[in-house]
Amino acid sequence: MSGARVFAMIAVAALCTFATRVAPFLLFNGKKPIPPIVRYLGEALPPAVIALLVVYCVKSVNWLAAPHGAPELLCIAVTALLHAWKRNNLLSIGAGTALYMFLVQAVFV
Numbered sequence: 001m002s003g004a005r006v007f008a009m010i011a012v013a014a015l016c017t018f019a020t021r022v023a024p025f026l027l028f029n030g031k032k033p034i035p036p037i038v039r040y041l042g043e044a045l046p047p048a049v050i051a052l053l054v055v056y057c058v059k060s061v062n063w064l065a066a067p068h069g070a071p072e073l074l075c076i077a078v079t080a081l082l083h084a085w086k087r088n089n090l091l092s093i094g095a096g097t098a099l100y101m102f103l104v105q106a107v108f109v
Contacts, residue, residue, distance in 0.1 A: 071103040
């Protein structure tokens with residue numbers, strides 16, 4: 001692949017990312033109220049995405065073989081409890097991920 005093609009692909013990806021980040025500020029600039037459907041989606045989608053990620057993470061767990069999903073269930077519980085306590089996405093997801101990596105590499109080998 002040529003350098004020009006790689007540069008073009010990176011430029012298109014950067015432009016698309018920038019456009020999706022700036023679009024809400026252009027559409028909802030504070031002068032008119034935010035439509036109710038957009039407010040609803042802003043409240044409903046984050047928990048739905050997290051639930052989808054949890055299902056995706058446990059979809060390939062073999063519940064009949066050792067360790068029977070113990071690291072996954074433990075880390076899901078730790079992440080949920082930490083998030084309920086601190087309400088910090090970065091902290092709860094980061095701690096859950098770090099704990100999972102530790103468990104599968106050092107404890108449940």
